[in-house]
Each structure stands twice: as C-alpha cells, then as structure tokens.
Amino acid sequence: MTHHRSAERDNDQGLVLALDIGGTKLAAGVVRADGRALSFAACPTAVQEGPDAALKRLFELGRSVLDEAGVAPGQLRGTGIGCGGPLDGEAGVLICPPHLPGWLDVPVVDLAVEAYGRPAVLDNDGTAGAAGEWRFGAGRGSDSLLYLTVSTGIGGGAVLGGRTFRGAAGNGGEPGHVLVRSDGRPCRSCGRRGCLEAYASGTSIAERAGEAVAEAAAAGTDTALAGLDPLTAADVAAAARRGDPVAVAVWEETVTALGSGLTTLVNVFEPEVVVLGGGVTRTGEQLLGPVRRIVAEQAMGPAAAAARLTVAAGGDRAGVLGAAAIAFERLDPAP
Amino acid sequence: MTHHRSAERDNDQGLVLALDIGGTKLAAGVVRADGRALSFAACPTAVQEGPDAALKRLFELGRSVLDEAGVAPGQLRGTGIGCGGPLDGEAGVLICPPHLPGWLDVPVVDLAVEAYGRPAVLDNDGTAGAAGEWRFGAGRGSDSLLYLTVSTGIGGGAVLGGRTFRGAAGNGGEPGHVLVRSDGRPCRSCGRRGCLEAYASGTSIAERAGEAVAEAAAAGTDTALAGLDPLTAADVAAAARRGDPVAVAVWEETVTALGSGLTTLVNVFEPEVVVLGGGVTRTGEQLLGPVRRIVAEQAMGPAAAAARLTVAAGGDRAGVLGAAAIAFERLDPAP
Numbered sequence: 001m002t003h004h005r006s007a008e009r010d011n012d013q014g015l016v017l018a019l020d021i022g023g024t025k026l027a028a029g030v031v032r033a034d035g036r037a038l039s040f041a042a043c044p045t046a047v048q049e050g051p052d053a054a055l056k057r058l059f060e061l062g063r064s065v066l067d068e069a070g071v072a073p074g075q076l077r078g079t080g081i082g083c084g085g086p087l088d089g090e091a092g093v094l095i096c097p098p099h100l101p102g103w104l105d106v107p108v109v110d111l112a113v114e115a116y117g118r119p120a121v122l123d124n125d126g127t128a129g130a131a132g133e134w135r136f137g138a139g140r141g142s143d144s145l146l147y148l149t150v151s152t153g154i155g156g157g158a159v160l161g162g163r164t165f166r167g168a169a170g171n172g173g174e175p176g177h178v179l180v181r182s183d184g185r186p187c188r189s190c191g192r193r194g195c196l197e198a199y200a201s202g203t204s205i206a207e208r209a210g211e212a213v214a215e216a217a218a219a220g221t222d223t224a225l226a227g228l229d230p231l232t233a234a235d236v237a238a239a240a241r242r243g244d245p246v247a248v249a250v251w252e253e254t255v256t257a258l259g260s261g262l263t264t265l266v267n268v269f270e271p272e273v274v275v276l277g278g279g280v281t282r283t284g285e286q287l288l289g290p291v292r293r294i295v296a297e298q299a300m301g302p303a304a305a306a307a308r309l310t311v312a313a314g315g316d317r318a319g320v321l322g323a324a325a326i327a328f329e330r331l332d333p334a335p
Numbered sequence: 336m337t338h339h340r341s342a343e344r345d346n347d348q349g350l351v352l353a354l355d356i357g358g359t360k361l362a363a364g365v366v367r368a369d370g371r372a373l374s375f376a377a378c379p380t381a382v383q384e385g386p387d388a389a390l391k392r393l394f395e396l397g398r399s400v401l402d403e404a405g406v407a408p409g410q411l412r413g414t415g416i417g418c419g420g421p422l423d424g425e426a427g428v429l430i431c432p433p434h435l436p437g438w439l440d441v442p443v444v445d446l447a448v449e450a451y452g453r454p455a456v457l458d459n460d461g462t463a464g465a466a467g468e469w470r471f472g473a474g475r476g477s478d479s480l481l482y483l484t485v486s487t488g489i490g491g492g493a494v495l496g497g498r499t500f501r502g503a504a505g506n507g508g509e510p511g512h513v514l515v516r517s518d519g520r521p522c523r524s525c526g527r528r529g530c531l532e533a534y535a536s537g538t539s540i541a542e543r544a545g546e547a548v549a550e551a552a553a554a555g556t557d558t559a560l561a562g563l564d565p566l567t568a569a570d571v572a573a574a575a576r577r578g579d580p581v582a583v584a585v586w587e588e589t590v591t592a593l594g595s596g597l598t599t600l601v602n603v604f605e606p607e608v609v610v611l612g613g614g615v616t617r618t619g620e621q622l623l624g625p626v627r628r629i630v631a632e633q634a635m636g637p638a639a640a641a642a643r644l645t646v647a648a649g650g651d652r653a654g655v656l657g658a659a660a661i662a663f664e665r666l667d668p669a670p
Contacts, residue, residue, distance in 0.1 A: 086637045095637075144503050160495060167605025168479050169637035177602040177635055179595060181517045182529070192598065192633045194517070260514060263527065267512040268603060270502025298527045300512055302421045302430075302504035 014077035015069075016327035017062050017116065020125065020319030021083040021108075023047060023099030023152060026054065028061040029317065030069035031324035035136030038069035040317055051103045059115040079112045079120035080327025082128035082319055084155065085171040092122045098189055099153070121330040123164075125149075127172035128322030129277060129312070130157030131164045135325040137313030139273040146271040148175055149318070150258070150287075151278035153189055154197040158269060164329060176201070180260040199257030202280050205233035209250045216246050223247065237283045255287060259294025266299040266307045277312030284311065349412035350404075351662035352397050352451065355460065355654030356418040356443075358382060358434030358487060361389065363396040364652065365404040366659035370471030373404035375652060386438045394450040414447045414455035415662025417463035417654055419490060420506040427457045433524055434487070456665040458499075460484075462507035463657030464612060464647070465492030466499045470660040472648035474608040481606040483510055484653070485593070486613035488524055489532040493604060499664060511536070513599045515592045534592030537615050540568035544585045551581050558582065572618045590622060594629025601634040601642045612647030619646065 013033030020027040027042040041061055045054055066073060086095040092109020094100070112120035123131070130139075130147035139145035139159065148156040154176030158165040166172045176197035177190050184194030185204070198204055209231050216223045223246035224239045225231060236254075239247035262274060274295075281287060292309050299307070314321045348368030355362040357380060364375040376396055380389055401408060419432040427444020429435070447455035458466070465474075465482035474480035474494065483491040489511030493500040501507045511532035512525050519529030520539070533539055544566050551558045558581035559574045560566060571589075574582035597609060609630075616622060627644050634642070649656045 160500060161498060163496060163498075165495060167638070168607040168641040169605040171605060171635075171637055173603045173605055174635055174638065175603055178599045179514050179517075182515065182519070182595070184517070190602075190633075190635045260517070264513045264599065265603065267525075268508045268510055268600065270504040270506060270508055272503040298525075300506075300509055300525045302506055303502070303509065306503040 013328065014333055015071055015075060016077050016324050016331070017066060017073075017079045018320045018323035018327060019058055019062055019079060019081045019112070020323050021045070021058065021081065021100070022125070022319065023084070026058045026061055027317075027320050028058070028065045029320040029324070030065050030071050031321065033328055035321060035324070037317060037320065038071070039065040040320060041065050041068070047100055051100070051106050055106070055108065055111060059112070062116065073116040073118055076116065076118045077333060078118045078327055078331040079116055080128070080323040080325070080331075081108055081112060081120060081122045082125035082323040082326070083108070083122065085124045086169075087122060087124060087171070089121070089123050089166065089170045092120065094122075119331055121326055123166075123326045124155070124157065124171045125319060125322060126155035126174075127157035127164060127166060128326045129155070129314070129318055130159050130172070130322070131325035131329060132314055132318060132322030133275045133277070133312055134159040134164075135328065136321050137318075138275045138310045142272040144269070144271045145273045145275060146175065146265055146269050147275045147277065147312070148262070149278035150200060150202070150276060150280040152201060152203055154201050158271065160269070164326070175261075175265050178261050178264045180257045196257060196261035200254050200261065200280070202233040205236050205250065205254050205280065206231055208253065209236045209247070212246050212250050221246065233280055234282070237286060241286060255290045256294070258287070259291045259298070262291060262295050262309075263298040266295055266303050270303045271307055274307050274309045275312050276309065277314065277318045281311050348663065349668055350406055350410060351412050351659050351666070352401060352408075352414045353655045353658035353662060354393055354397055354414060354416045354447070355658050356380070356393065356416065356435070357460070357654065358419070361393045361396055362652075362655050363393070363400045364655040364659070365400050365406050366656065368663055370656060370659070372652060372655065373406070374400040375655060376400050376403070382435055386435070386441050390441070390443065390446060394447070397451065408451040408453055411451065411453045412668060413453045413662055413666040414451055415463070415658040415660070415666075416443055416447060416455060416457045417460035417658040417661070418443070418457065420459040421504075422457060422459060422506070424456075424458050424501065424505045427455065429457075454666055456661055458501075458661045459490070459492065459506045460654060460657060461490035461509075462492035462499060462501060463661045464490070464649070464653055465494050465507070465657070466660035466664060467649055467653060467657030468610045468612070468647055469494040469499075470663065471656050472653075473610045473645045477607040479604070479606045480608045480610060481510065481600055481604050482610045482612065482647070483597070484613035485535060485537070485611060485615040487536060487538050489536050493606065495604070499661070510596075510600050513596045515595045531592060531596035535589050535596065535615070537568040540571050540585065540589055540615065541566055543588065544571045544582070547581050547585050556581065568615055569617070572621060576621060590625045591629070593622070594626045594633070597626060597630050597644075598633040601630055601638050605638045606642055609642050609644045610647050611644065612649065612653045616646050
C-alpha cells in the first residue's frame with residue numbers, strides 16, 4: 001500500500017511527473033513547483049531494444065518514483081517529457097532523434113497520457129534544460145538565459161524575455177551547431193563541417209584524443225592517454241590537469257572551440273546568464289575559466305559585459321528538472 | 336500655412352514621426368499605423384560636423400516631413416528613432432556608435448522630446464529594422480523573423496514569438512558577428528577575426544576586391560575591376576554577372592560567407608522568415624539564390640525547412656519604417 005500525499009502538504013501549483021529520455025539513460029522524478037524533487041530514479045535506455053521496450057521501462061520508472069513520493073497519478077498536474085529532437089512538441093511526437101536510432105514518429109505524449117491518465121507535454125531536452133535552469137536553477141530571476149549542455153553531443157536552448165524560446169521548428173534553437181572552425185571536422189549530428197559539437201562534445205574530445213594518441217605513438221612521444229580503452233573526455237581533462245602535453249593540446253582545442261562558439265552565441269542572443277551543463281562541465285573551472293576569458297575578450301563589449309557564465313545547478317537531475325519546468329509552464333494547474 | 340490633417344483621416348492608432356540616424360544618411364518620415372509613409376525625406380549625415388549640427392539637421396528634416404504630411408507635432412503619438420549601437424534604449428542615449436565617431440553619450444530621446452514636445456523612443460537600427468519588416472514588411476503575420484541588413488556593415492535583429500527581441504545588453508543581438516572563417520580577416524566593428532561582417536559587408540566586398548585587383552595586376556591577369564576608383568560592392572556584383580573571374584571569386588567568397596553565417600543563425604534562431612535588407616541585397620537573386628542553396632544544404636533539417644529567405648520590403652525606407660515600428664510598439668496611442 002502506498003501512502004498518498006495530501007494536497008495541503010504541497011503548494012497550490014501541484015506536482016508533476018518529469019521524464020527525461022536520453023540516448024544512454026532514462027530518468028524520472030516527482031517534482032514540486034519550487035523545483036524540489038520528492039523522488040528521483042534513473043535506468044539505462046538500452047536503445048537497441050527499441051522504443052516499445054524502452055518506453056515500457058520509462059513508464060514503470062515513472063510509477064516507481066510516484067510510489068516513492070507517495071503520490072497517485074490522479075494528484076499530478078501532469079507529465080513533462082524531455083527528449084532530443086527533432087520532435088514535434090505540439091503534437092507530442094518524437095520524429096527521428098539521432099541518439100535514439102529506430103525511434104520514428106513515436107507519439108510519446110499520447111502514450112504518457114494513456115500510462116498515467118493525466119495530460120502530458122513534450123519538449124526538446126535542450127529547451128527543457130533552459131526552462132529548468134531558469135525556473136529552478138542557475139538562471140532564477142534572470143530575464144534571459146542561454147543553456148548549453150556539453151555532453152555526448154551539444155544541445156541547449158534559451159529563455160528570452162522571460163519566455164521559453166521554441167523557434168519556428170519547435171526545437172528551440174540548436175546552439176551546438178554554430179560554426180567554430182571553417183572546413184573543420186564533419187559534425188555527426190548535422191553533417192556540416194566545423195560545428196561546435198564537432199569539437200567540444202564529450203564524443204569529439206575522446207575521438208580527437210584517440211587521434212592525438214595515435215599521432216604521438218607514431219612520433220614516439222609519451223602520453224598518459226596511451227593504452228586507455230575506452231578513452232573518455234574525463235580522462236583527457238584529468239591528464240591535462242597533470243600537464244600531459246598531448247592531453248593539454250586536445251583540451252586547449254576544446255576550450256578554444258567552446259569559447260569561440262559561446263562568443264558567437266553571446267553576440268547574437270545577448271543573454272544575461274549562460275548556463276553550462278552536461279558531463280563535460282564537471283571539470284568546473286578547468287573548462288569555465290579559459291572559456292570566460294575568451295568570451296570576455298572576443299564577444300562584443302555590451303553583450304560580453306551583460307553575460308554571466310556559470311554551471312548548471314541541476315547537475316545529474318538537470319534533465320528531470322527541465323522536464324518538470326516545461327510541465328509547470330505548459331500544463332494547467334492540477335484540479 | 337500648413338494644412339493640418341484631421342484625426343478622422345487616419346486610423347485610431349495615430350501617426351508617428353520616424354527618424355533614422357545612419358553613418359552616411361539621415362532619414363525621416365511620417366508614418367501611419369498600417370506602415371504607409373505620408374512623407375519621407377533624407378539628407379547626408381555629415382558626421383564630421385559632430386552630433387550637434389547633425390541632430391539640428393535631423394530635427395529640421397523631421398519638421399519638414401511633418402509639414403509635407405500636414406501634421407502638427409501635437410497630433411503625433413510620438414517619435415521613433417533608430418540608430419546603430421551600442422546604445423541604451425531605455426535611457427534613450429547613444430553610447431558610442433562606431434559609425435558616428437565622436438557621438439558620445441548623446442541623449443537623443445530627450446533632445447527629440449524637446450524638439451517636438453511628444454514622447455520619443457530609441458532602438459538599435461537592426462532591432463528597429465526587424466520590427467519594421469515584421470509589422471509592415473516581408474515578415475508580416477509571421478511568428479518569428481530574423482532581419483539582417485547587409486550594408487556598410489552588417490546589422491540586424493529579430494522578432495521572436497511575436498515580440499521584438501532586445502537582449503540583455505539592449506542591442507537586440509548582433510547577427511553580423513557570428514564566425515564564418517576561423518582565424519579570418521579582423522572585423523573592424525568588434526575586433527574578432529572571421530566575423531560575417533568581415534566578409535559580406537559592402538565595405539569588406541570592396542576591400543577584398545581591391546586586394547584581388549592588386550593580386551591580379553601582380554600576376555598579369557586582366558580584370559574589369561582594375562582602375563575603378565572608388566571600387567564598390569555594386570561594381571563587384573556587376574562584373575561578376577558579366578563573368579569577370581576576379582569579381583566572380585570575390586562574389587563567391589561573399590556568398591559563401593553569408594550562407595555560412597545564415598546557416599549558424601538559422602540553426603540557433605529557427606526563424607520562420609529571414610529578411611535580408613541593405614544595399615548589397617539590391618543584387619537580388621544573384622545573392623539570394625546561392626545563399627538559399629547553402630542554407631538549405633547546411634542548416635539542420637527542421638530549421639532549414641521552416642525558414643523562408645526573402646528580401647526586405649522596406650527598401651530605402653526600411654530604416655524609417657523600422658523607427659516607426661518601434662514607436663508604434665513602445666509608445667501609448669496618441670491622445
């Protein structure tokens with residue numbers, strides 16, 4: 001038996017169930033209007049099993065966090081879902097997310113409505129992350145915020161003039177796809193050469209480090225990165241901190257790319273706050289310090305002066321808090 | 336004697352006086368809420384005479400278009416002023432526009448209030464241009480619009496979700512300052528290397544053509560551009576149309592840069608309409624055709640599919656219509 005919370009215990013904005021669909025991880029939580037998660041859980045996506053199996057697991061994960069929080073589905077304002085695009089946020093359909101191969105035209109909102117009997121909304125996870133950091137996190141109280149998640153890929157979104165920015169295509173902008181190097185490396189997500197994502201994502205850091213290790217081996221240069229398998233972005237950051245020259249070069253290229261991309265984004269969005277989330281930002285000031293310096297030097301004066309660069313407050317729960325934020329934004333208060 | 340219009344002859348949104356302060360030209364007009372200009376006039380800025388002389392001439396120009404339209408200042412909803420940034424749109428002060436050397440902290444709004452006895456507002460001319468094309472021009476009825484003016488420099492602005500975008504620094508974004516070539520030519524306005532403005536502005540086209548002519552002379556290659564003084568962007572476009580290989584190379588570099596910059600901008604803003612204005616766009620499809628192809632090929636699928644590229648409807652009056660648009664947006668209806 002589950003003990004169901006009384007409405008008095010929560011504020012009058014109600015509670016939402018927040019679901020985050022990632023390429024490697026599914027996450028769920030029950031979140032209050034002030035951003036407090038009453039419960040949180042995550043499990044592997046196991047994307048190779050296809051959408052039916054993964055969504056079954058996601059909705060079970062949702063039920064488990066409802067139970068943990070002592071909340072019945074009927075008490076929910078509704079469900080918020082964040083997922084990588086392209087997606088149709090109004091129809092609530094995942095179109096063909098590149099991190100979820102084989103998930104074509106999945107009507108995830110209808111399925112969530114069926115699962116919990118409450119309304120549901122879907123947004124790009126970058127858009128949701130921006131909304132979450134603005135409502136609950138590092139951008140609270142600001143008028144405009146640019147959010148960038150530097151992870152397997154680079155996603156993001158924006159809140160402009162106090163409103164979540166969604167764009168005409170409904171994906172709320174793709175800040176990972178600004179040019180940082182003309183005729184540079186091809187970008188796996190969009191096909192263009194020289195995107196920010198092709199240089200500063202975790203995947204790219206690991207890949208460029210692998211190439212640098214091979215070059216070092218051919219040149220007979222020692223590097224602490226040699227022999228690491230898998231070789232990750234975190235390995236590169238750690239070796240760079242210890243002064244390994246191969247790692248330092250890869251890290252500097254990463255920081256230069258991120259600084260250049262953010263300079264472009266700060267020039268065009270003139271945000272009050274730039275929030276950086278995702279695994280790569282766990283390196284903290286090792287990443288943020290030089291990136292801040294580049295933006296301060298290269299962005300246009302008034303835009304650079306207005307923008308404060310900081311790390312996401314949501315941490316590992318940023319995806320769930322983002323999904324909660326769009327639910328509070330888009331769904332009517334619970335009955 | 337001036338015959339003053341009766342209120343009945345105009346719609347109930349009133350009339351505004353619109354003033355556009357450019358680096359080479361001052362323009363003024365009396366504009367109705369439907370975007371019809373009842374009068375229009377322009378004169379040289381003569382920037383070397385300093386702000387006092389130029390503003391005296393601007394306010395006289397304003398009086399002349401009021402007279403021409405048969406409108407008394409007291410009948411105005413107010414005055415809208417567009418000018419290049421950086422500026423403080425809320426305080427109504429020009430800070431230090433690079434195209435107006437020596438104009439430091441000019442309180443242009445207070446001066447306009449004094450001149451006409453009616454309220455006045457100031458915005459970045461790129462922001463005003465975006466508002467003008469959205470309200471009166473090529474982006475009418477759209478939800479989101481990106482405006483780029485390709486002229487002496489490259490400015491612009493955006494309307495997002497039906498609201499004029501102003502940014503935390505109040506300059507509404509500087510879309511001319513996205514990276515198009517890493518380690519490229521230095522940008523005169525912002526100091527960074529490889530900005531869109533450093534490749535596709537009229538100034539840059541002429542400058543790069545000058546360099547190409549010198550190289551052609553050194554190599555003994557003939558070009559129709561040799562001996563033209565001044566050599567303008569329009570000369571380059573005309574010679575490229577006739578197949579002059581030196582001009583073709585400069586034009587192709589221009590188009591590639593503009594296509595690349597717009598790809599980045601379309602990815603991050605996901606606009607419904609992209610409006611291109613400014614002198615360089617008088618070349619029409621010679622510019623727009625290849626730029627459209629590059630954006631369609633390189634921008635992310637949903638964003639590219641959503642974006643319609645077109646030329647500004649305002650033509651030579653775009654600045655005045657933009658200034659009128661921000662006046663209608665920001666000023667209360669006339670008494």
